[in-house]
Amino acid sequence: MPELTPTIGAFVSIEKGRLQNVMDALKAAGYTLVGPTLDEGAIVYDEIEGVADLPRGWTDRQEPASYRLQRREDDAYFGYVVGPHSWKKFLLPPRRTLMRVVKKEGAFVVVDEEEPAPRYAFIGVRGCEMQAIHIQDRVFLGGPYQDPGYRARRQQAFVLAVNCTEPGGTCFCASMGTGPEVGLGYDLALTELDDIFIVEIGSELGATMMRETDWRPAGAFELQQARDALAEARRNMGRQLDTTDLPNLLYKNLEHARWDQVADRCLSCGNCTMVCPTCFCQDVLDVSDLKGETFERVWVWDSCFSIDYSHVHGGNIRPHTRARYRQWLTHKFASWIDQFGVIGCVGCGRCITWCPVGIDVTEEIDAIRGEV
Amino acid sequence: MKAPKRKIKPEKRTKPKLAVIKFTSCDGCQLSLLDAEDALLDVADAVEIAYFVEARDRRLPGPYDVTLVEGSISMPEHIEQIQEIREQSKFLIAIGACATAGGIQALRNWRNVDDFVRMVYAHPEYIDTLETSTPISEYVQVDFELRGCPINKHQLLDVVTSLLIGKQPRTPTYSVCMECKRRGTPCVMVSKGVPCLGPVTQAGCNAICPSVNRGCFGCYGPMEAPNTESLGQHLLDIGAAPGEVVRLFRNFSGYAEDFRLASDAFEEMMA
Secondary structure, three states, X not given: OOOOOOOOOOEEEEEHHHHHHHHHHXXXXXXXXXXXXXXXXXXXXXXXXXXXXXXXXXXXXXXXXXXXXXXXXXXXOOOOOOOOOOOHHHXXXXXXXXXXXXXEOOEEEEEEEOOOOOOEEXXXXXXXXXXXXXXXXXXXXXXXXXXXXXXXXXXXXXXXXXXXXXXXXXXXXXXXXXXXXXXXXXXXXXXXXXXXXXXXXXXXXXXXXXXXXXXXXXXXXXXXXXXXXXXXXXXOOOOOOOOOOHHHHHHOOOOOHHHHHHHHHOOOOOHHHHHOOOOOOEEEEEEEOXXXXXXXXXXXXXXXXXOHHHEXXXXXXXXXXXXXXXXXXXXXXXXXXXXXXXXXXXXXXXHHHOOOOOOOHHHHHHHXXXXX | OOOOOOOOOOOOOOOOEEEEEEOEOOOHHHHHHHOOOHHHXXXXXXXXXXXXXXXXXXXXXXXXXXXXXXXXXXXXXXXXXXXXXXXXEEEEEEEHHHHHHOOHHHHHHHOOHHHHHHHHOOOHHHOOOOOOOEOHHHOOOOOEEEOOOOOOHHHHHHHHHHHHHOOOOOOOOOEHHHHHHHOOOXXXXXXXXXXXXXXXXXXXXXXXXXXXXXXXXXXXXXXXXXXXXXXXXXXXXXXXXXXXHHHHHOOOOOXXXXXXXXXXXXXXXXX
């Protein structure tokens, strides 16, 4: 080992099995590891103990409305793309209790606030997902009203990212400028080659976690291999999207016939929004016991595809699927920019894969552009 | 279906009277109330359980503040009985797929019931039954409906609580997919090609079936504005036979209007 810890910005090379040392260092530092692992029929994000829990030797074949796990011909650790889960499962859990209130001597008293945030180390964050986290940062931390629960989980999170060398059938991160290589914000970023991982050190904390790992500076040949793999990935995206002037395109076509056609297919089931790593619609419910003495204020994932979500005083502003689909798509690709200064889509393809009837946003936008 | 607007006001200094009554059904929904365990004690504390044959022998006469009605209307005498119960009930809640959609026994509605009677019973002449099995709302005004086969005990407790403290119950009308995704279950249809009614079925069960690797069979009935045509067409596209699609829609809540129309439409396609 040339020195105790590598420097920020350095590219180092480790034997693949050494990834366990990095994970051990994270655990020793008090992190809960969450990362990709096999569930029934899919690669999901869940708590893991180490490299043995990774979906080694598996890949996913993705098409609109279809996801299938397949054995790979090699033993790659990260030879798949993204599954039905995203990191918002941890940063913005689907259900959380914001507070508890009890009635004491005729008055209501807040007895408990949100539980302390776990310290997560995210293992295997892809480029699209890193950008999705940045986007949700803008939503929940960007303005004067921040979400303290999100802030706590986000600030403590360690990000071990992975560059994508084999994009999936519904991926279009290259079009959205979010991948296949991971942008800024990670602590460590891996590129998987045949026998080694190249590790880029993204932060002081990331460097510290390399301390127990046997590493050496990456060689020029290895770095070239990594660059070639990423360039190859960029050429092999399953989908493409022309993003030219998207807001104007959509705003000028609010009455396009395509909205009616997609509404005939759309189930308004909400799957696209649930799997989207940037969607953040939410509902807040007050749950009480039978006596009306203890209450919980509960936050849950909601969706702009539910009718209730668009119910405001006096009626429903988006009573039909056509209006709800249009709202979702124009928000994601146009008004999101007005609202948060960034496009809301990262090109991960989840909404295409997990739509039960395979509606493809890239195809819908192409149709509105008049290119189908 | 109307949400309760105000707190049930019982007679002075008495607890609200609760009745649980069944028609044609398996009793499973009533068991959901018994299955509430600790919360059941709170219920017993908060209301007077006046009529609940499944749970106790004592039967107090009406009127009742809240009546939970399980089961479908399938026999001639049911019609008068449900009208009597309606008159005796301030707030009538239909519980379960039978009471809200006619139940699995509503499969008879597509056939001649006499054929079934002859096939099943040694002495068909003893059987006096209606031609159809239909939901409670076919005969009387229902104040609230809780779906499912069986109902979900948390939803039931929420409705009872809502009545007691005077708040709106939370009974979502969106899809099962929302609950499936919240609990993190990978979609069985997308990842395995298992036909699933989740995208057109109302939530409330917490997506139990997909979590054990089965497709949703729609026991909570149609969600708000379900697109049954698109889902059915997709099932055909991924290789389901039209007959399978018909059977999928024509199930525990198959007689609910949207599912009924869907199964009829796909049946016509087979012809």
